[in-house]
Amino acid sequence: MFDIHLTALYVAHEQAYTLKKYLHRDLSNNNILLWFFTDSHGKVQVIGILNDWDLCKAIEDFVTASRPGRSVSRLSPYDSPLPLFMCDLVQGTWQFMSARLLRNPGKKHKLADDLEAFVHVLCWMCLRFYKHILTGYHTGLLSHIISIFETREEHAQKGQVGGGAKYHAMLQGQDVVGLTAEETPLAKLLKELSTICRDHYQATEPKAESEKDQLRPLDKTGYMSILRALAKPSAPSNVHDEQPPVSNSSTPDTEQPTRLSSHRDVMSAFARAMLAGDEEWRPLVKTGDQFDNLDHKSAMMQRNAERSAASDRASASSKRSLEEEDAEGRPGPSKRSRSGFSGAVASSELEAVDEE
Numbered sequence: 001m002f003d004i005h006l007t008a009l010y011v012a013h014e015q016a017y018t019l020k021k022y023l024h025r026d027l028s029n030n031n032i033l034l035w036f037f038t039d040s041h042g043k044v045q046v047i048g049i050l051n052d053w054d055l056c057k058a059i060e061d062f063v064t065a066s067r068p069g070r071s072v073s074r075l076s077p078y079d080s081p082l083p084l085f086m087c088d089l090v091q092g093t094w095q096f097m098s099a100r101l102l103r104n105p106g107k108k109h110k111l112a113d114d115l116e117a118f119v120h121v122l123c124w125m126c127l128r129f130y131k132h133i134l135t136g137y138h139t140g141l142l143s144h145i146i147s148i149f150e151t152r153e154e155h156a157q158k159g160q161v162g163g164g165a166k167y168h169a170m171l172q173g174q175d176v177v178g179l180t181a182e183e184t185p186l187a188k189l190l191k192e193l194s195t196i197c198r199d200h201y202q203a204t205e206p207k208a209e210s211e212k213d214q215l216r217p218l219d220k221t222g223y224m225s226i227l228r229a230l231a232k233p234s235a236p237s238n239v240h241d242e243q244p245p246v247s248n249s250s251t252p253d254t255e256q257p258t259r260l261s262s263h264r265d266v267m268s269a270f271a272r273a274m275l276a277g278d279e280e281w282r283p284l285v286k287t288g289d290q291f292d293n294l295d296h297k298s299a300m301m302q303r304n305a306e307r308s309a310a311s312d313r314a315s316a317s318s319k320r321s322l323e324e325e326d327a328e329g330r331p332g333p334s335k336r337s338r339s340g341f342s343g344a345v346a347s348s349e350l351e352a353v354d355e356e
Helices: 004-018 084-089 099-103 111-129 138-150 164-172 185-204 223-231 264-274 299-327
Strands: 032-038 044-050 152-155 159-162 339-343
Touching: 004 044, 004 111, 004 264, 099 111, 099 159, 099 164, 099 185, 111 138, 111 185, 111 264, 138 164, 164 185, 185 264
Parallel strands: none
Antiparallel strands: 032 044, 032 339, 152 159
């Protein structure tokens, strides 16, 4: 099952939003790190870390910003399919931006856009590393990836836009992954997240989503008690309490909150998946990186593949070193602490780690 410590990256986002009033604005698989270490009992643990806050912005800044929409990311030509002179104009990480930001470059970036990005990252990684209905169909998978995550074009008035297929998938609540193990917690999580996004889009189109629901940080009662509380249909108020929105705008916000106006519904969905038993996870079929089999790759897909291969080589080298030390009579890995950072690409198989 999902290790409960992976919720740390989502909690980090929530606390940045509630405590410091910041939005990340550039969520991607490369900005999610997994820190593996061995605890004092010789048990492997993993903690999720949300990295790369270069494009974060204070919520109050959106009120006075002349261009409050997409965040500007100074990507290298290696990351971008665009010519060198246009690299400074690339907005965030295109593949994981919300469909509404892709279609409307001037749209104000809100919490819902960050939360939707979490969903797109999860879908991207599942398409890479789990058996789904397009596994083995290389041409079909490539076409699907390009349609949902990669497509962009130049609009006469708006500039660079995209996200048409992604937008319709969100609006219709479409599960863009389609895992073959349909009754596993991961498959159910993907479907539930699709429903949350659908409800959000149907409530906001063509209006902008609400900023009314902001949450205070999680209390310190322990991850398991928090997850059990959040997994219930109606979480108790001592887990999350609403607080007034932070805004210097004199214009009243009359829009109603949606399911992506706070972290609550997405966190609840993840909590239910993490609390599922090992037997429910077992039918899930892991694969190698399915993007490796595609004839053509975007810059993002190519970089993912190279990082994954580099991480595999580093892991193999580390294992050989440990085995050599063990052969010399030195303490093995279970008797000493090891730690290291690895990008979510390299650790994207969402490896199950048993609880204590």
